[in-house]
Amino acid sequence: DIQMTQSPSSLSASVGDRVTITCRASQTISSYLNWYRQKPGKAPNLLIRATSTLRSGVPSRFSGSGSGTDFTLTISSLEPEDVATYYCQQSYSPPYTFGQGTNLEMK
Amino acid sequence: QVQLVQSAAEVKKPGASVKVSCKASGYIFSNYGISWVRQAPGQGLEWMGWISTNNGNTIYAQKFQDRVTMTTDTSTYTAYMELRSLRSDDTAVYYCARSIVVVPEYWGQGTLVTVS
Numbered sequence: 235d236i237q238m239t240q241s242p243s244s245l246s247a248s249v250g251d252r253v254t255i256t257c258r259a260s261q262t263i264s265s266y267l268n269w270y271r272q273k274p275g276k277a278p279n280l281l282i283r284a285t286s287t288l289r290s291g292v293p294s295r296f297s298g299s300g301s302g303t304d305f306t307l308t309i310s311s312l313e314p315e316d317v318a319t320y321y322c323q324q325s326y327s328p329p330y331t332f333g334q335g336t337n338l339e340m341k
Numbered sequence: 342q343v344q345l346v347q348s349a350a351e352v353k354k355p356g357a358s359v360k361v362s363c364k365a366s367g368y369i370f371s372n373y374g375i376s377w378v379r380q381a382p383g384q385g386l387e388w389m390g391w392i393s394t395n396n397g398n399t400i401y402a403q404k405f406q407d408r409v410t411m412t413t414d415t416s417t418y419t420a421y422m423e424l425r426s427l428r429s430d431d432t433a434v435y436y437c438a439r440s441i442v443v444v445p446e447y448w449g450q451g452t453l454v455t456v457s
Contacts, residue, residue, distance in 0.1 A: 268444050277449065278386065278436075279448070280445065280446050283441065283444050283446075328388075328400045329388050330376075331388060332386040332387070334385050335385045335386075
């Protein structure tokens with residue numbers, strides 16, 4: 235199975251900050267990397283698929299980059315509603331594993 | 342609008358089976374596959390498998406291969422996930438999701454399955 239490792243596991247940031255979350259795959263996954271946001275008590279919400287394709291309706295402050303084994307989710311200017319846990323997922327080879335999550339809190 | 346509505350919470354004894362349903366609306370059911378993902382209390386997301394609503398083909402995570410069956414009923418736009426031989430560590434919220442190829446896009450509200 236492909237292991238997905240996110241860093242950091244948690245972070246605290248202020249409104250307006252630029253936030254970066256990284257995701258590393260244990261083997262190459264080309265560009266088959268997706269990002270989700272999960273607010274407490276809610277189902278996950280797809281933000282970005284295939285590394286950098288922003289889902290319709292997702293704010294443009296979210297962006298993704300990377301290829302191979304190293305990927306990044308960037309929030310250009312943090313908003314209060316971005317308090318959530320963020321997960322990466324590879325869709326290159328089944329089982330389509332998720333990272334362990336990054337808990338984003340507001341300072 | 343796209344909606345996936347899942348069945349209500351269940352409490353099961355160890356060794357029993359559970360069948361979770363996922364009723365889709367707002368789109369053509371057979372145009373998108375359905376993924377199943379679970380989340381144990383306070384834990385991360387775990388991918389369980391995927392089913393094609395077009396031909397019934399399935400991909401299961403090896404971990405669940407012997408205990409899970411995913412099916413669909415195209416006449417009622419409903420997907421099902423049955424998990425057998427339940428253990429306490431199967432206690433989790435189970436999600437279905439309409440998928441772009443295999444990427445979960447629109448998610449159901451989740452079904453809590455408690456094994457106790």
